Amino acid sequence: MQKDLISNQLSDVEKTKTLLQASVKKYAPFDTEHIYTPDELEYYDSLSFRFEKCVEITINFFRSLELFIFAKQSETLRDRLLVMQKIDIIEDIDFWVEARLLRNQIAHTYLSEDLEDVYQEIHDSSQELFNTIARIKDYLAKQAQKEEDAQK
Numbered sequence: 001m002q003k004d005l006i007s008n009q010l011s012d013v014e015k016t017k018t019l020l021q022a023s024v025k026k027y028a029p030f031d032t033e034h035i036y037t038p039d040e041l042e043y044y045d046s047l048s049f050r051f052e053k054c055v056e057i058t059i060n061f062f063r064s065l066e067l068f069i070f071a072k073q074s075e076t077l078r079d080r081l082l083v084m085q086k087i088d089i090i091e092d093i094d095f096w097v098e099a100r101l102l103r104n105q106i107a108h109t110y111l112s113e114d115l116e117d118v119y120q121e122i123h124d125s126s127q128e129l130f131n132t133i134a135r136i137k138d139y140l141a142k143q144a145q146k147e148e149d150a151q152k
């Protein structure tokens with residue numbers, strides 16, 4: 001039952017990663033001199049939304065994974081991230097804290113100069129998300145192999 005939940009949630013993480021990768025692949029730096037039409041801004045809105053969603057769904061997955069592995073949940077995000085770091089799923093706790101702060105910055109940024117920085121940071125930070133998702137898959141594959149070996 002819990003294994004199915006983890007599998008379904010990982011599938012959701014993978015879907016958000018795929019959408020974010022598509023946006024990152026099309027990335028063109030925001031030009032503060034250009035006056036964007038609403039249609040042109042849709043790409044940047046999509047990029048930021050997909051980044052936010054990928055961060056949040058991955059953090060939510062961490063909670064489920066922690067419960068699945070240890071049968072308990074950390075009380076704070078920082079503690080949960082420490083657990084994920086301990087099992088070698090994430091390298092940098094600060095990245096995840098900053099990614100959540102970036103989410104808030106996205107919602108409250110209106111000046112072109114600031115938007116340029118925000119979109120560039122999203123683009124640059126996305127690779128860390130992709131790396132983490134690859135590490136999750138590696139971790140789960142190793143755990144499945146250990147389980148299979150133990151049953152032999």
